[in-house]
Amino acid sequence: MISRDLEVLNRAGIHARPASEIAKMASSFKSDIFFEKESMRINAKSIMGVITLGATYRSKIHCTCSGPDEEEAMAALSALFERRFEQ
Amino acid sequence: MKEFTVLDLLDLDLKEHNHLQLTCMAGRSGLSRPIKSAKIARPGLALAGFFVSFSGDSIQLIGRSEQSYIDMLEERGEYENIEKLFGYNVPCFIFIGDYMPSEHFIELAEKKATALLTTPLESSDFSRRLYSQLDEVFAATMTIHGVLVEVYGIGVLITGDSGVGKSETALELIERGHRLISDDTVKLKNISDAFLIGSGENPMLAHHMEIRGLGIINLTNLFGVGAIREKKQVELSVFLETWDQTKQYDRIGDTLTDTFLGITVPKIVIPVRPGRNVPILIETAARNERLKKLGYYSSREFDQNVLKWLESEAARRMYFSSDDIEGETGIDQ
Structure with a gap:
């Protein structure tokens, strides 16, 4: 199991479209991927869950991956956050 | 917090x-x-x-x-x-x-x-x-990945792996006239160590659902205000999992429980495979749960009836000689 803090770098925060990118990316891995923010802990493979986090610009999300492809999943997700969700 | x-x-x-x-x-x-x-x-x-x-x-x-x-x-x-x-x-x-x-x-x-x-x-x-x-x-809270629906007045928390069909199941239940409390993230609260209350994490986003292939839909607009609820006590936990050939599933019932925040609720595990009508299984489970609340346990009652029947058969047997039983005749002979 590995975990890392990811920072939201796009101005608009995580709204529907970034959430769908995240969920799509997360679903392509076998590992269980969870996002934590404040007291919330949600499954990164679900769009509604990711939106519910209410992550605004510059907020930090604690990401935890565990499973056979955890390293790849974490790398892909951090890259996605750094690319500002392809926007 | x-x-x-x-x-x-x-x-x-x-x-x-x-x-x-x-x-x-x-x-x-x-x-x-x-x-x-x-x-x-x-x-x-x-x-x-x-x-x-x-x-x-x-x-x-x-x-x-x-x-x-x-x-x-x-x-x-x-x-x-x-x-x-x-x-x-x-x-x-x-x-x-x-x-x-x-x-x-x-x-x-x-x-x-x-x-x-x-x-x-x-x-x-x-x-x-x-x-x-x-x-x-001040209640202890936790968020959980799942769907909370009210079925025949019983709060049913549906959990399971991503993509197993939780949201579709909930949608079918709503179509059948039941109510959605929250899809995807359910906030659970332990109220004075007695009740487990579930609600949506964010009232702004509650009552929306993401269905693969459809996108995000608004349940209140589609099904009306009768199809939604703000919060509900969780009284039954349903775990959906893809059918595993090697696993033995509960065939009699009444054995599994789940514990959230120290409160125990009865649990059922439903194996999912194409063509299996999960909503009707959940409806039946909810009806059964209501029966249990009235003090009637289907499986226990059934077992007791079987025991009674076996006992009476054994008792009858004592009055017959072995010949009578073979001949299947009455007591007069």
């Missing part, structure tokens, strides 16, 4: 029978003060000068007897205990009825930045309402 302030207490969005009817009389600068305890204190003894085990971090409720005592103290010019009370930095004072505190009391409140609130309710009624609200505010 975010701090719960006096302003949050005033802002609580409550319906008629648990509305606190609070208004702020003075000390507005104290509205940002956090409430850290779920207790309510009646400061009668403190006003009389006895401060041993005084709970200074609780909301101070000033009922009619305390009010007349304060009046008496102020008439006599004995302000010491009142000032000492303010010295504890209590979250706020709540006055019952139409009592108006003296100018001196209000001055103190402004100086010490302590909010003075008032409610027209009677103190017993008000305490009951406030306690039940504070219980909810």
